[in-house]
Amino acid sequence: xxxxxxxxxxxxxxxxxxxxxxxxxxxxxxxxxxxxxxxxxxxxxxxxxxxxxxxxxxxxxxxxxxxxxxxxxxxxxxxxxxxxxxxxxxxxxxxxxxxxxxxxxxxxxxxxxxxxxxxxxxxxxxxxxxxxxxxxxxxxxxxxxxxxxxxxxxxxxxxxxxxxxxxxxxxxxxxxxxxxxxxxxxxxxxxxxxxxxxxxxxxxxxxxxxxxxxxxxxxxxxxxxxxxxxxxxxxxxxxxxxxxxxxxxxxxxxxxxxxxxxxxxxxxxxxxxxxxxxxxxxxxxxxxxxxxxxxxxxxxxxxxxxxxxxxxxxxxxxxxxxxxxxxxxxxxxxxxxx
Ligand code: TXA
Ligand code: MG
Numbered sequence: 001x002x003x004x005x006x007x008x009x010x011x012x013x014x015x016x017x018x019x020x021x022x023x024x025x026x027x028x029x030x031x032x033x034x035x036x037x038x039x040x041x042x043x044x045x046x047x048x049x050x051x052x053x054x055x056x057x058x059x060x061x062x063x064x065x066x067x068x069x070x071x072x073x074x075x076x077x078x079x080x081x082x083x084x085x086x087x088x089x090x091x092x093x094x095x096x097x098x099x100x101x102x103x104x105x106x107x108x109x110x111x112x113x114x115x116x117x118x119x120x121x122x123x124x125x126x127x128x129x130x131x132x133x134x135x136x137x138x139x140x141x142x143x144x145x146x147x148x149x150x151x152x153x154x155x156x157x158x159x160x161x162x163x164x165x166x167x168x169x170x171x172x173x174x175x176x177x178x179x180x181x182x183x184x185x186x187x188x189x190x191x192x193x194x195x196x197x198x199x200x201x202x203x204x205x206x207x208x209x210x211x212x213x214x215x216x217x218x219x220x221x222x223x224x225x226x227x228x229x230x231x232x233x234x235x236x237x238x239x240x241x242x243x244x245x246x247x248x249x250x251x252x253x254x255x256x257x258x259x260x261x262x263x264x265x266x267x268x269x270x271x272x273x274x275x276x277x278x279x280x281x282x283x284x285x286x287x288x289x290x291x292x293x294x295x296x297x298x299x300x301x302x303x304x305x306x307x308x309x310x311x312x313x314x315x316x317x318x319x320x321x322x323x324x325x326x327x328x329x330x331x332x333x334x335x336x337x338x
Contacts, residue, residue, distance in 0.1 A: 013129055013172060022136045024169045030054060032146045032160045033133050034174030035125035037098045037183050037199070038153040038295070039160050040069065040143030041168065042133075051112045051142050057167055060149040065115035066142045067100050067183075070124050071134035079120050079140060081106050086210050087188050093209045096126035098179050099201050102187040113142050119189040129174035145182060150234055150333055152302070155180050155295045162299075180292035181326055186214070198322040200291060235295075235326050236333030237302035239264070241309045243331050246270065249310055253278065263308040264301035270312065279304055283312070287319040294323065298330065309334070 021031045028050040031042045041058065043050035045068045055062055068079055073091045076083060080103035087101050105120035114120050122140075125131070134141060145153040146160045146168070154160045157173035184199030186206055195203050195216045207214040244252065249265060253273050256263055264279040268290070272280035281297045284290045301309050311327055314320045 013132070013174070017172060018129075018132050018136050021133055021170055021172055025050075025137055025141065028053075029169035030057065030167075031133075032157075032164075032168050032171040033130050033141075033143070034127050034157070034172060034177060035069075035130045035143075036127045036177060037125070037179045037181065038155055038177050039146040039157065039171075040125075040130075040141075041146035041160075041164075042069070042141040042143040044137075045113055045140035045142035046110065048110050048112055051110060054142065054144060055112070057164060058144060058147070058149050060144065062112065063115045065117060065119070065121060066113055066144045067121040067123050068109075068113060068140040068142050069130065069134055070122055070140055071131065071138060072124060075140065076103075076122065077106075079106055079109060079122055080104060084188055086193060089209055090186065090188075090206065091124075094201055095124040096131060097124070097201065098126070098183040098199055099123065099206075100183045100185045100197075102185065102189050102196065104189050119187075121185065123183055127174055127177075129172050133172065150236055152235055152237060152295050152298050152330070153182060155292075159295070159299060176292070176296075178292060180294055180296075181322055184322070187217070198325050200288070200322055202318050202321070204318055234329040234333055236330050237298050237309060238335065239302055239306045239309045240335035241298075241311060241331045243313050243327055244310050245313055249312060252310060261308065262304075262306050263310060264304060264306045265310045265312075266297050266301065267310075267312040268314070279306065287314075287323060290314070290320075291323055294326070 024031050025044045028047050030053055032039055033042055041054055043054050082104045087103060100121045100123040102119050102121050105114050109120055147153050147163050155177040157171050160171050179200050184201040185197040187194045187196050193214045203214050249267060256278055260277050262277045266281045266283050268283050268285050314323050
């Protein structure tokens with residue numbers, strides 16, 4: 001599958017907006033921008049003080065590295081060293097696209113960007129606004145997802161405004177993010193390729209390009225690096241969230257009829273019981289559409305101060321694995337739980 005062909009669309013933003021964003025980045029300010037996965041909170045990756053602002057605003061621990069976004073693959077060697085052929089093969093196949101590659105970092109990369117580790121995460125996003133911004137900036141932009149630490153990633157400019165208000169100097173609006181969940185992270189800095197975070201580019205697709213087995217981070221017997229997206233509790237709404245089967249949801253709905261409990265339900269192709277105390281969201285049975293809509297659905301439900309959000313367990317299988325991963329972490333971190 002080509003991730004490139006889907007974004008033939010030109011950015012609808014006037015060049016003056018991009019020029020203003022570049023001016024702000026060069027001045028050390030934060031600029032939020034759309035990517036095909038989620039919105040990023042960007043800063044000049046070579047400016048320590050600017051990257052520190054990201055950590056302060058997100059409330060993110062300083063030992064969590066941030067991904068550096070690049071305009072094109074010719075910038076790779078400025079940020080990474082000892083780059084294996086596998087990196088070029090993946091870059092060739094999937095960039096621009098929803099894949100982050102972890103490599104050994106160049107010595108002059110600011111320590112705050114790599115969270116004090118010897119590696120760096122690099123990605124070329126596939127979104128016309130992001131690409132215009134990066135090309136005009138012509139260097140690396142450090143950008144985590146534009147949400148407070150542990151909270152749901154934003155997939156619209158309005159979500160970013162809800163998270164940070166005026167604390168971000170500029171939010172470039174590029175519409176809804178097409179993919180909707182964060183990039184796949186593959187670690188090529190060590191002996192064997194490892195998936196640190198599943199995403200819509202699957203392990204099998206990566207293994208097929210590399211023509212070798214690719215393990216996932218938890219399967220290899222070595223200490224997991226500090227990846228905030230790999231914490232058990234992450235991507236979480238404020239209301240408690242439970243994952244249940246369709247049958248279990250039906251039982252909960254029956255209970256809510258008598259108890260009057262206010263709850264939200266996100267169900268695949270399910271039919272709304274049309275009860276005043278149940279907020280029902282229908283989700284798609286197509287994993288791509290499900291992922292595209294997931295965080296918007298979760299934010300809508302979370303905005304209603306429900307005592308419980310129930311999400312239907314997604315089908316098993318590779319196409320759903322990144323979604324299942326995010327839902328599991330959302331449940332673990334929901335309602336302020338650890
Ligand atoms: O789709 C995405 O990747 C979005 C868009 C904005 O590009 N970005 C994103 O960034 O999700 P963030 O910071 O929210 O999640 C990136 C994850 C974090 O868990 C971080 O710890 C991990 O990538 N990471 C970054 N650099 C790393 C490194 N050198 N080694 C291990 N993990 C790294
Ligand atoms: Mg994040």
